[in-house]
Amino acid sequence: MIPVPVRRQLVQVARGESPGDLLVRGARVVQPASREVFEADVLVAHGRVAALCSPGERREAARVIEARGAFLAPGFIDAHVHIESSLLTPAGFAAAVLPHGTTAVVAEPHEVVNVLGARGLAWMLEAGRTSGLRVFASAPSCVPASVFEQGGAGVSAREVREMLAMPGVLGLAEMMNYPGVLNGDPGVWDVLAEGFAAGRRLDGHASGVRGAELMAYAAAGLHSDHEATTPGEARERLRAGLWLMVREGSAARNLEALLPVLRERPRRAMLVCDDVSADELLELGHLNRLLRLCVRGGLPPVDALALVTCNPAEYWGLHDLGLVAPGYHADFVLLEDLQHFRVLETFVAGQEARAAGVTPPLTEGRVHLGSAWAEATFDIPAAWPVMQVRADQITTGRGPAGSGEARLVVADRYGRGEWAACWTSGTGLTGGTLGISVLHDAHHAAFLGGSDADLRRAGLELERLGGGVVVVVNGEVMESLPLPYAGLMTDRPPRDVAAQLQRITARLAGLGCTLTHPVTTLSFLGLSVIPSLKLTPRGLLDVDAWAYVPR
Template sequence: MTASGGIASWADSAARLVAVAAGRMPADLVVRGGRWVNVYSGEIIPGTDVAVAAGRFAFVGPSATHAIGPDTQVIEAEGRFLVPGLCDAHMHVESGMVTATEFARAVIPHGTTTMFVDPHEIANVLGLPGVRLLHDEAMTLPVNMFVQMPGCVPSAPGLEQAGAAIGPAEVAEAMGWPNIIGLGEMMNFPGVVAGDPAMLGEIAATQRAGKVVGGHYASPDLGLPFHAYAAGGPADDHEGTRPEDAVARVRQGMRAMLRLGSAWYDVAAQVRAVTEGGLDPRNVVLCTDDSHSGTLVEDGHMDRVVRHAIAQGLRPVTAIQMATLNTAQHFGLERELGSIAPGRRADLFLSSDLARLPVEVVIGRGVVLARDGALAVEVPPYAYPASARDTVRLGRAVRAVDFSVPAPAGVESVACNVIGVVENQAPTRALVRRLPCRNGRVEADAAQDVCHVAVVERHRGTGTVSNGFVSGFGYTGSCAVASTVAHDSHHVLVVGTSREAMAAAVNRLAEVGGGICVMRDGRELALVELPIAGLMSDERAEVVARKAGRLVAAMAECGCGLNNAVMQHSLLALVVIPELRISDIGLVDVRRFQPVPVVLGA
């Protein structure tokens, strides 16, 4: 069986739904004898049957015998829980290193039937046409993938140069597309706080269209800047890391989005605002933000997030509400999604344990999509055009000397600004380390866990290389890791202990059209090819996950012990999250939003 996208509207289905509920027509599908997880009432209701017609719930009650005809498919729930299909409130497909189709294939068996995706990664490479590519692909899927129009391309104008630019005119145009649900995360929070006309213009265009504005306030300051940001219109925020962050957002009328991605573990701290502080959970939603392909295939998706939230002390029904009804209400889709109730899209899964949440049968739009962790339908691959490929344009092959930081004359060591990686969190620390100098260059220092880091411009072939230093990866020996996944402008980002290894890794990515490469002692340890915009593979998710597994092992072989170091690596250039980052224009202090020198002085 082949699954395809699309579902008739409620208006076009209403007559049949009413007829099935009244017993005048048979249902397409009936699930019998389940325990109904009712996210409206907070109850678990045993002995419940569900009847489905035209891809929507027609009847939910104690017996659907009246809806069973000769051609009705009947599934025996056998007392298992009937759980609404899970919703990811904020995520980036590109972080999985796969296409939207492959992402869906990976997460459907985990009970995810709705995603709200912000494709600002591909937007930074290909601009508005790239957003349209992913938008159109999403509409072919057998599950719900709504697209948020990226609003911060580049994320920090003046501090980085992306491959494209998006402004109010592009946002206004996209608001008329059929699958655009709102504006993506407004990462340029200093611009909003300062009243930047472009940022406020994008927000205004979204609100005029009656759609949701995504937030991104990546600062611990809950004083006047936070209040100014809230006044700017964002309806949600996923950058909180503390209980007080969740409280502040909800009090200002935002939804607090708590994320558990491959590298971001922000649920445990913030959910205490609910479990210990008594915060009303109706305005709290769960999301992943960024999920590595290995995480998707091996550990799960929103089912993983819900299980984790339950483990932190949430009632199972409350955790499920945060990943279903709360999300649907936030995006104005309560009558379409987020619950098992008449008229809604027939998205649910069967589970035998509400705390462990095994996902045993997944139904999307009334079709059985997966059983026991395996897809039950074919989801055909999506063909990306040639215009989305060959996007790594260096202009020239890089050399080892390109990765040099000049040292002041006649000194043996200098004080330097160094990016400090914080495990399992997006923020970095601004460190100062004294580094040795040799032959007129500042050197990395393994004894202090300090490596070289550089950004190589790859959109226009300018040959520009900006250099700095980073601490926290633990690399030893002669090694380098290079990636064209470098949030958000996605130049080539390389970290290494050896300039020669750095050059080899960067040039290798230019050969294959983008990806992630690990070099050690003159040989290639791992390579994940990402030919679509330098961000996504055109291979199956399982294949990419295996390659990503080898990548993680190779990084560990180089001495890295960080959890999900790939994600930590990719965010070193994200110049909208404090404290210190590197972009194609140099080192950036994100606390003050201004460039800073690498070398402070002798």
């Protein structure tokens, strides 16, 4: 909340009675709330917008920037993103997205919370405060994601209450356990009760839920959903009063399919990335990439900008973000155009935005596969169906037994000595092994392809690194990316991480892999709340039937 003395000083600056700190002169201001673009000078004081002044109006400020006709839009807000999925710490993530116009994110840190519990959320908020980016968060609601998962920590309703009280936490994170919601699971409803009691937003997550069950899910008090993949699903969610989060990340690309709905200009819609890799952030951009896709798909630029500015700010109750307007935070971006959304400069609190590069220590959460791993074998029941992997979606299909191409192994990384294997198709991998310690949401170790010897070698290397990404071919570690922060993140510069991910992808392509983002795609093959087949250390899960496939 802005102190009253500062508010009074803003009034004086707005009236021309006191000079401002910054004057951006000669801009074309984009105001998504009114769907306007107009010429104005923007006067800033105390990190906030004091006034929008008529061109040529004489105003004083300690510093003047000449916009020279550039478009000045509110800073972009990603309303739902898992920072850990970029493999970067918050400081690294800030360094990757600030140049693309993103000034604020609402992180859903259930990755680090699955590993470390509420301590992980506290660390994420602390790291966010020193990152140079505005990092808010939602309190993970499903740790573990379902009864079929067991990670490094479990979060009870009492711990959810404690997380909701942390400064910077805006609401309850995505309620993935929709069967628990619909079937009256007491533990799930205890968590929902904490969200109700806090009077906060309750994010939804209802993959494949439609019809009467979607109505029931909305009636339970959830406010949004980012799992729509078809126009029909999107419209159902809007009709049910849910805010529509249109997802376009590295693992799930839904924007193109949902553009017909966005062209209808729904009042309650946003663009989110959910999960995005570091290499894609640097190569293609963040929310500015999504804006390009929207405009290319026929959405007027100012309507598109509302989806990443005033709409997410309204949804999350960030009442002084999302607009360039008096009293609002001076978080804005100078754009060369409104087609390609080329960013000239990003400002946070009236200052040119720079990532701080400071990350607090985090020593817990290393990978431990158990003493039996060194002699492990990875047999697969002959009758098990094949998991059909989809390159641009996090859902999987079901293929007949015997049609598999590469083995998938998921191993408990918290020392319990459990693992399971199944066959997959759709990856193209014909040799070598990819191993990772980032597996949504319990974040066990996952391995794709390879002989038993290569699988064991990849696991031992992950243990040695404490977590990360490795590629093993014929017993030799060919590529690796250590992730020392809870086995999920690195503090290496984003460009270094992106370059290493590209080398890993190229190495795997040489082994036949056809996945665009193999690390990101593999990281979702254990998520027990996304249809249809997923693998946990305890076996092959039929998500549609909500039961393990019999051995």
